[in-house]
Amino acid sequence: MGRVLWHVTMSLDGFIAGPGGDMSWLAGHGGPNPVVDEVLARIGAVLIGHRTFFGPHSPATAQGRLYGGAWTGPQLVHTRDIPDDPNPDFIFVDDLLEAVASAKAAAGDGYVVVLGAATARSCLDAGLLDEVLVHVVPTLLGDGTRLFERPGGDGTRLEQVSVTHTAHLTNIWLRVPH
Numbered sequence: 716m717g718r719v720l721w722h723v724t725m726s727l728d729g730f731i732a733g734p735g736g737d738m739s740w741l742a743g744h745g746g747p748n749p750v751v752d753e754v755l756a757r758i759g760a761v762l763i764g765h766r767t768f769f770g771p772h773s774p775a776t777a778q779g780r781l782y783g784g785a786w787t788g789p790q791l792v793h794t795r796d797i798p799d800d801p802n803p804d805f806i807f808v809d810d811l812l813e814a815v816a817s818a819k820a821a822a823g824d825g826y827v828v829v830l831g832a833a834t835a836r837s838c839l840d841a842g843l844l845d846e847v848l849v850h851v852v853p854t855l856l857g858d859g860t861r862l863f864e865r866p867g868g869d870g871t872r873l874e875q876v877s878v879t880h881t882a883h884l885t886n887i888w889l890r891v892p893h
């Protein structure tokens with residue numbers, strides 16, 4: 716079975732989206748990145764969170780297409796509000812554990828990539844998250860959606876797999892100890 720990878724780009728001050736879901740801060744931070752190429756070659760399925768899917772940069776829109784259209788494959792959406800007329804390009808699942816199990820089955824030996832911080836946190840809580848890959852962009856957003864939020868604090872320790880740099884950002888690849 717494949718592993719569950721939270722793949723995310725983060726501002727230096729810890730946000731994955733700006734206020735109102737703004738993602739314009741990512742502009743200019745693309746460019747060649749061997750780590751992204753490696754992930755792209757290994758993704759078997761994606762699991763998309765409710766807010767990510769129904770937000771302004773939805774993967775269902777032309778501008779929000781996953782990996783700019785460089786990857787295609789099974790796309791699952793975790794939502795308790797399955798649309799009456801669901802987009803046939805996506806598989807909607809209302810139970811998170813069932814969504815992860817279905818995504819893993821669809822992914823085969825490939826990664827299940829999780830998109831959405833709250834969804835990734837729920838996977839972590841359920842013991843279902845195996846790895847985290849964060850691209851750290853040297854931008855200060857000051858407000859928005861945090862990478863990780865836990866009122867009262869949290870002491871989750873992750874293990875370093877690799878840290879690499881491109882001209883525009885830093886890749887931090889981590890493992891979740893089980």
Ligand SMILES: NC(=O)c1ccc[n+]([C@@H]2O[C@H](COP(=O)([O-])OP(=O)(O)OC[C@H]3O[C@@H](n4cnc5c(N)ncnc54)[C@H](OP(=O)(O)O)[C@@H]3O)[C@@H](O)[C@H]2O)c1
Nearest residue numbers: 723724731732736764765766767794795796831832833834
């Ligand atoms: N920088 C990046 O690489 C990157 C990657 C992906 C997404 N994003 C951005 O991250 C933001 C979304 O992330 P996120 O952490 O806020 O959320 P998410 O993981 O996409 O979605 C899960 C959240 O949706 C809520 N939710 C509300 N109604 C729901 C329903 N009917 N069914 C299931 N869940 C429901 C859940 O809250 P409850 O369970 O408490 O209801 C949960 O907090 C977007 O702005 C997106 O563009 C950035």
